Amino acid sequence: MPLTAEALAARLQDTLGDKITQSRIALGELTIEVAAADWLEVARRLRDEPGLAFDMLIDLAGVDYSAYKDGAWAGRRFAVVLHLLSVAKNHRLRVRTFCPDDDFPVLPSLVEVWPAANWFEREAFDLFGIVFEGHPDLRRLLTDYGFIGHPFRKDFPLSGHVEMRYDPELKRVIYQPVTIEPREVTPRIVREDTYGDVGRG
Amino acid sequence: MAEIRNYTLNFGPQHPAAHGVLRLVLELDGEVIERADPHIGLLHRATEKLAEHKTFLQSVPYMDRLDYVSMMCNEHAYVLAIEKLLGITPPLRAQYIRVMFDELTRILNHLMWLGAHALDIGAMTVFLYAFREREDIMDMYEAVSGARMHAAYYRPGGVYRDLPDRMPQYEVSPYKDAEEVKRLNENRQGSLLDFIEDFTNRFPTYVDEYETLLTDNRIWKQRTVGIGVVSPERAKALGLTGPMLRGSGVVWDLRRHQPYEVYDQLDFEIPVGRNGDCYDRYLVRIEEMRQANRIVRQCVDWLKKNPGPVIVDNHKVAPPSREAMKANMEELIHHFKLFTEGMHVPEGEAYAAVEHPKGEFGIYLISDGANKPYRMKIRPAGFTHMAALDELARGHMIADVVAIIGTIDIVFGDIDR
Numbered sequence: 001m002p003l004t005a006e007a008l009a010a011r012l013q014d015t016l017g018d019k020i021t022q023s024r025i026a027l028g029e030l031t032i033e034v035a036a037a038d039w040l041e042v043a044r045r046l047r048d049e050p051g052l053a054f055d056m057l058i059d060l061a062g063v064d065y066s067a068y069k070d071g072a073w074a075g076r077r078f079a080v081v082l083h084l085l086s087v088a089k090n091h092r093l094r095v096r097t098f099c100p101d102d103d104f105p106v107l108p109s110l111v112e113v114w115p116a117a118n119w120f121e122r123e124a125f126d127l128f129g130i131v132f133e134g135h136p137d138l139r140r141l142l143t144d145y146g147f148i149g150h151p152f153r154k155d156f157p158l159s160g161h162v163e164m165r166y167d168p169e170l171k172r173v174i175y176q177p178v179t180i181e182p183r184e185v186t187p188r189i190v191r192e193d194t195y196g197d198v199g200r201g
Numbered sequence: 202m203a204e205i206r207n208y209t210l211n212f213g214p215q216h217p218a219a220h221g222v223l224r225l226v227l228e229l230d231g232e233v234i235e236r237a238d239p240h241i242g243l244l245h246r247a248t249e250k251l252a253e254h255k256t257f258l259q260s261v262p263y264m265d266r267l268d269y270v271s272m273m274c275n276e277h278a279y280v281l282a283i284e285k286l287l288g289i290t291p292p293l294r295a296q297y298i299r300v301m302f303d304e305l306t307r308i309l310n311h312l313m314w315l316g317a318h319a320l321d322i323g324a325m326t327v328f329l330y331a332f333r334e335r336e337d338i339m340d341m342y343e344a345v346s347g348a349r350m351h352a353a354y355y356r357p358g359g360v361y362r363d364l365p366d367r368m369p370q371y372e373v374s375p376y377k378d379a380e381e382v383k384r385l386n387e388n389r390q391g392s393l394l395d396f397i398e399d400f401t402n403r404f405p406t407y408v409d410e411y412e413t414l415l416t417d418n419r420i421w422k423q424r425t426v427g428i429g430v431v432s433p434e435r436a437k438a439l440g441l442t443g444p445m446l447r448g449s450g451v452v453w454d455l456r457r458h459q460p461y462e463v464y465d466q467l468d469f470e471i472p473v474g475r476n477g478d479c480y481d482r483y484l485v486r487i488e489e490m491r492q493a494n495r496i497v498r499q500c501v502d503w504l505k506k507n508p509g510p511v512i513v514d515n516h517k518v519a520p521p522s523r524e525a526m527k528a529n530m531e532e533l534i535h536h537f538k539l540f541t542e543g544m545h546v547p548e549g550e551a552y553a554a555v556e557h558p559k560g561e562f563g564i565y566l567i568s569d570g571a572n573k574p575y576r577m578k579i580r581p582a583g584f585t586h587m588a589a590l591d592e593l594a595r596g597h598m599i600a601d602v603v604a605i606i607g608t609i610d611i612v613f614g615d616i617d618r
Contacts, residue, residue: 158251184254
C-alpha cells in the first residue's frame, strides 16, 4: 500500500526536519519547499533515505512567478519545481525552491543525484535562464542555434523579438525585428474571490 | 595496417530513420559510437507558452499535436489535471470511453512504432500490415470526433459527445465498385461499438501475424538482441518510463500502481522484460497490444450495457446542450461565457500523469485563478528516453543507432513540444 500524503509528510518532517521551510498538502499532492542552499543535500537525502527512496526524477520545471495574479506576487521570481517518484515505495513528491537572485538565478545542478535531470536542467536554462552550477554540459536545448533571450520568461512576448525570412537580394535567410503586432483575442482575467456570489452583491 | 580514423558524423535532421527532425551528432571511432549528441528542438513550438495565452479549453487541441501518434492520451493527462484542480469527476460512462480510447490509442501508437521500427531494420511487410490496422482505428477516431488524428475529443468533465449509433459507410466511386464497397462495409453495419468489438475479435490474429514475421526471425533477432541494454537501476536513474522501464524488468505501470479513471475495475496483465535490450522492449510492446485489446473488449461490453451521460452537468465547465441553449436564457449565457471568457480554475497547482503508450506523460498546471493557466509544464514521455540515447548507443555500431532510435519510440511532437 502506498503511503498517504499525510504519512509521507510526517516521515519527511522526521528525516529532513528544519530543512523544510514549508510543507503543504493540496488535492492529495504533497509539496515541500526548501532553501536553495539546501537544494543538493535535500535531493541526495530524498534519494538515499530508505524510508523515502525517491529513485526517479520525473520532471523538473522552471517557473517565473513575476506575473502571478497580475503582479501581486511578492516573493522571489524564479522557482524550480521537481516532481519525484519512488518506484519502490509508490509515492510522489513535489519539491520547490526559489532562486535567491532574481537577476541571475543560480541553483546547484542535480545531475549527479538523478542523471535524468541533465536535459531538464538544460531546458530550464534555455527557456528561463536559470543557471545550474556543476552541470556538465549546460547548452541550449530547444531554441534555435544562436537564439537570444529566454522565451518562457513572462517578460518575453509570445510573438518573440525576431522573425526569419528569405531575402531575395542577399540570397540568404535573414533575421529582422518582428513585423506582427502582439494581439490577445481572449484577455486574461483574474476574478476577485467573491465574483458571481449571489447575495453578496 | 589500415589507418583508423575518428569521424564526427552528422545524422539527420532529414534522415528517414531519424523519425522526424532529429539531428544527431555522432562521434565515431571507426564504426563504433563514442558519443551521441542529439540536437533537438527543431519542432519546438512553445506549446507551454502558447497555453499560457489560451483559455483552458482552447489548449485541448494543442495536446493532440504533442505526440501526434497517440493523440487522445495526451489530451487525457491535460483534462485530468484540469479536473483535479476543479475538483470534478467525469461520469462513469465518460471514464470508460476514455479508457477504451486510451487503449485503442495505445494500439495505434504501438502499431506505428512497430511498423517504423521494423522498416528501419529492414522488414518492409510489417509496416504495411500495421498501417492496415491503423486505418481501422483512425476510422474509430473519425466516427467519434470527426477527425482522423487530432481529435480534441476529451474535454474537462468528460468527453465531447456520446459514441455514435452508426458507422460512416464507404460509397461507390470510380475506384471502388459495388462489390468492393459491400465487402468494406460489412463490419460497419452496426454502431461504433459493434465496429470496435469486431476489431477486437480480429486483432489478436493480426498480432500473431506480426509475431510470425518478427519474433523468431533470425535477422530481427540479430539486430535487436543485446542491443541498447539498460539495467533496472540505470533505467530508473535515467528517468525511463513505460515500456522502456518495463523492458528492463521493473514492474511499474501507472494503470496498476496509481490507477486513474476505471483501470482498477479492469482485468489486464503488465508484461515485463528480462534483459532490457531492444528485443525485450519489442516483446513488451507486442504483449501490451494484446492486453490493450483485452481492455478495449471489457470496455465495449460495459459501454453496451450502461448508457448514461458522458460529460458533467456543471455548465461552468461543460457547455449546455444546443437544445437547452435555444430555449433557456441562462444556458445561453453559460455557453457564451464558457466559449468567450472560458472557465476559471481555482488557484493552486496539480500534476496529473497517465500511462501513455510511450511512458509517463504528465501535465503540471499552476493556476492563479485566471481563465488561463499561469504555467503549464508538459512532462513528455519521450524526452528522457531521448536524453538516454547517448548512454544506450555508446559502444555500439552506427547501424545499431537506428535500432536504438527505433526502440525508444521517439516522436518529435512531444520531445520538442
